[in-house]
Amino acid sequence: MAAEERIERAWFALCDVDQLGDRAIYHTELLGRELVVWRAGDGTFNVWENRCPHRGVRLSLGHHRGEALQCQYHGWQFSSGSGACRFVPAHPDAAAPAVAVKTWPVEVHYGFVWTCLVAVGEVPPFAPIEELEDDASLAASEDADARSQVRSVRLRTVAIEAPGEAVQHALAGYCFDHARFDPWQASGCVTFDVAPHAVMIEQLDDAGQRVVFVVQPARAGRTYLHGVALGPFAEAERLSVQRHHQQRLNVMRDALEQQFDQREALSGEGLADQLPLCVPQTLSPAQPVMLQRSVSKPVGAPGLSGEKRSPVNPDMTDRAFDLYLSRSRRTLKVAAGVTVLQTLRNHGIDVPSSCEQGVCGTCRTRVIEGTPLHRDDFLTPQERAAGDCMLVCVSRAATGTLTLDL
Amino acid sequence: MGMATMASTAGEAMNGAMIDEVIWNDWHPVAALDALDAARAAGGSNAVTRTRLLGVDIGMLALPQAGARPQDSYRVWRLDDQTPCHAQARYGVLWVCAGEPRRDILAIPEADEPDRRLLHAGAFRVHVSGLRAVENFLDMGHFPFVHTGYLGVEPYTEVAPYRIERDELSDELYAHDCRFYQPRAAMTAGAALEVRYVYRVARPYSAILYKTCPPQPERFDVIALFVQPVDEEWCVAHTVMSYLDDASSDSELRGFQQTIFAQDIKILVNQVPKRLPLGTGDEHPVRADAMSVAYRRWLSAQRVTYGTTHGR
Numbered sequence: 001m002a003a004e005e006r007i008e009r010a011w012f013a014l015c016d017v018d019q020l021g022d023r024a025i026y027h028t029e030l031l032g033r034e035l036v037v038w039r040a041g042d043g044t045f046n047v048w049e050n051r052c053p054h055r056g057v058r059l060s061l062g063h064h065r066g067e068a069l070q071c072q073y074h075g076w077q078f079s080s081g082s083g084a085c086r087f088v089p090a091h092p093d094a095a096a097p098a099v100a101v102k103t104w105p106v107e108v109h110y111g112f113v114w115t116c117l118v119a120v121g122e123v124p125p126f127a128p129i130e131e132l133e134d135d136a137s138l139a140a141s142e143d144a145d146a147r148s149q150v151r152s153v154r155l156r157t158v159a160i161e162a163p164g165e166a167v168q169h170a171l172a173g174y175c176f177d178h179a180r181f182d183p184w185q186a187s188g189c190v191t192f193d194v195a196p197h198a199v200m201i202e203q204l205d206d207a208g209q210r211v212v213f214v215v216q217p218a219r220a221g222r223t224y225l226h227g228v229a230l231g232p233f234a235e236a237e238r239l240s241v242q243r244h245h246q247q248r249l250n251v252m253r254d255a256l257e258q259q260f261d262q263r264e265a266l267s268g269e270g271l272a273d274q275l276p277l278c279v280p281q282t283l284s285p286a287q288p289v290m291l292q293r294s295v296s297k298p299v300g301a302p303g304l305s306g307e308k309r310s311p312v313n314p315d316m317t318d319r320a321f322d323l324y325l326s327r328s329r330r331t332l333k334v335a336a337g338v339t340v341l342q343t344l345r346n347h348g349i350d351v352p353s354s355c356e357q358g359v360c361g362t363c364r365t366r367v368i369e370g371t372p373l374h375r376d377d378f379l380t381p382q383e384r385a386a387g388d389c390m391l392v393c394v395s396r397a398a399t400g401t402l403t404l405d406l
Numbered sequence: 407m408g409m410a411t412m413a414s415t416a417g418e419a420m421n422g423a424m425i426d427e428v429i430w431n432d433w434h435p436v437a438a439l440d441a442l443d444a445a446r447a448a449g450g451s452n453a454v455t456r457t458r459l460l461g462v463d464i465g466m467l468a469l470p471q472a473g474a475r476p477q478d479s480y481r482v483w484r485l486d487d488q489t490p491c492h493a494q495a496r497y498g499v500l501w502v503c504a505g506e507p508r509r510d511i512l513a514i515p516e517a518d519e520p521d522r523r524l525l526h527a528g529a530f531r532v533h534v535s536g537l538r539a540v541e542n543f544l545d546m547g548h549f550p551f552v553h554t555g556y557l558g559v560e561p562y563t564e565v566a567p568y569r570i571e572r573d574e575l576s577d578e579l580y581a582h583d584c585r586f587y588q589p590r591a592a593m594t595a596g597a598a599l600e601v602r603y604v605y606r607v608a609r610p611y612s613a614i615l616y617k618t619c620p621p622q623p624e625r626f627d628v629i630a631l632f633v634q635p636v637d638e639e640w641c642v643a644h645t646v647m648s649y650l651d652d653a654s655s656d657s658e659l660r661g662f663q664q665t666i667f668a669q670d671i672k673i674l675v676n677q678v679p680k681r682l683p684l685g686t687g688d689e690h691p692v693r694a695d696a697m698s699v700a701y702r703r704w705l706s707a708q709r710v711t712y713g714t715t716h717g718r
Contacts, residue, residue, distance in 0.1 A: 053690050061676055299616045355690065
């Protein structure tokens with residue numbers, strides 16, 4: 001749908017930059033995707049998918065390590081900027097696997113971190129919001145006097161359990177008047193759309209106070225609302241301005257949430273409550289079945305079992321061999337101590353890989369001739385015996401030549 | 407709007423698809439025997455306990471038959487149409503088959519040794535696919551981060567290589583030669599040890615670990631995780647222990663196991679997606695995950711899709 005695409009390709013505000021001090025990991029959602037926002041020690045802002053690529057645990061549970069985030073499950077660390085894994089504690093001396101957290105583009109404007117959920121290369125330019133631009137340029141002004149005035153106050157983000165369109169619609173009726181310190185009396189206000197997801201509300205009286213709201217559609221039925229009250233204000237007024245809008249927004253939120261009240265039944269309950277719980281009239285056991293007894297292998301005491309690894313023939317371990325590639329008709333020499341994967345890469349042949357430790361199966365390649373020497377932890381004994389594939393990141397050849405389907 | 411329709415007798419999953427035969431016809435834990443006996447003691451012969459298995463609501467009753475064999479003393483039936491279900495009591499747990507059982511409940515011969523205590527450490531309801539709970543049970547890499555000070559501690563984070571074995575006869579998976587440095591591995595461990603483990607996956611939703619027993623190093627304690635698949639995104643984890651320890655009380659052992667499991671729950675409920683992603687390429691293992699990779703391949707080989715993302 002064209003309208004939906006327009007929404008998807010826009011920039012959305014996620015959080016106030018002030019939320020990102022002190023090693024914070026800010027957890028939020030945009031258009032149904034969970035995100036984490038954090039600022040590295042060197043000032044770089046990051047917007048990442050809130051999911052560790054190892055076993056899917058939310059990164060928001062983890063720790064901010066300065067230039068990396070650490071996942072709480074296995075302690076994997078991911079570098080600021082690229083999101084690339086830089087350390088796996090289970091294998092502290094090995095190179096980190098070629099795995100990265102999904103990252104999203106980041107921009108910072110008007111004191112908020114913004115993102116756009118599109119792929120690299122398709123990112124539209126950030127569309128400035130004029131009313132907030134003026135304020136931003138004054139903040140950067142050469143004139144010390146201009147800089148010293150408090151021109152805008154960022155409001156606390158409000159979470160509303162209602163869809164983004166409904167929130168934006170309700171803002172058309174938003175009214176405020178912090179000049180008069182009476183939260184319940186207000187002069188007339190008028191609302192303008194200043195961007196696809198931002199509105200400005202202006203008082204009609206002489207004071208002409210304005211506030212800009214930016215809408216963040218978190219997911220179906222949930223919206224976060226960010227706001228900037230435009231001044232000038234005295235420094236001492238900052239708190240009362242925030243409080244004033246907070247009260248007004250709470251009223252708007254409560255009205256919206258009542259309108260969109262949804263209750264989800266907890267799984268595992270609910271339906272069972274409606275079923276009769278009396279004992280059935282004929283309380284018979286199910287028809288008896290003859291069952292084959294389960295047998296388990298005896299588990300030998302640890303340390304006594306498993307010393308059955310066949311002794312490794314030192315001749316076989318790391319010696320060089322020839323590699324013939326059937327499709328490209330090339331012969332390569334695999335040197336002792338260099339993996340097949342590395343040899344292929346050195347010759348410009350790219351085989352997909354991930355763990356490079358023989359466990360994930362990504363680099364599995366078909367073997368046409370020759371006998372592979374399996375060193376992996378992935379193939380089953382049958383697959384090994386069949387000898388028609390191998391994991392090129394760790395395995396080698398038992399014969400002098402190996403032919404691969406590459 | 408949680409559960410849509412009742413499951414048919416043939417076994418439908420939440421989305422209307424048929425439940426895998428291997429899962430539908432397997433034995434699954436549904437209650438701790440202690441809990442059912444206590445319900446009878448408190449509420450009399452009509453005290454029905456209810457639960458949900460594979461999306462089907464069932465009722466359970468402990469019968470007051472003194473002297474009878476344990477497996478005769480429990481009745482289980484579907485709450486929607488009153489049809490009886492196969493039920494057997496074993497290892498401190500009531501096992502139920504919603505379909506027709508093809509083989510018996512998994513065997514743990516060690517549990518029958520006379521000098522062991524069988525202990526049900528509690529049933530924990532978790533909002534995640536039971537397959538994720540089993541995979542977590544098989545993993546050692548998380549010990550220093552999730553069970554800090556108990557089963558692991560930084561900087562002793564390295565997972566040494568171990569050996570995967572497939573028992574072709576019973577179609578079960580083993581991980582041998584597992585070892586990990588633990589500050590306080592069990593109630594009986596006075597100081598830090600390098601603990602030796604053997605892991606075993608007997609059924610898609612059942613795993614057992616065999617662990618060094620400090621007072622008797624040539625034998626081991628057995629800890630079993632029997633997972634009840636409530637539906638594809640909810641499970642109840644029954645932890646059962648067969649211990650050699652005669653120094654700690656039941657409640658001390660239970661308490662220790664519950665501390666450990668509570669730490670795992672915090673991780674399990676934060677895994678995305680809740681179902682196990684089989685064959686999607688979204689999750690990337692390293693060598694320490696060899697057993698988890700073998701488990702996922704083993705599930706695929708048995709055509710298990712219940713509790714997975716169904717390839718999506």
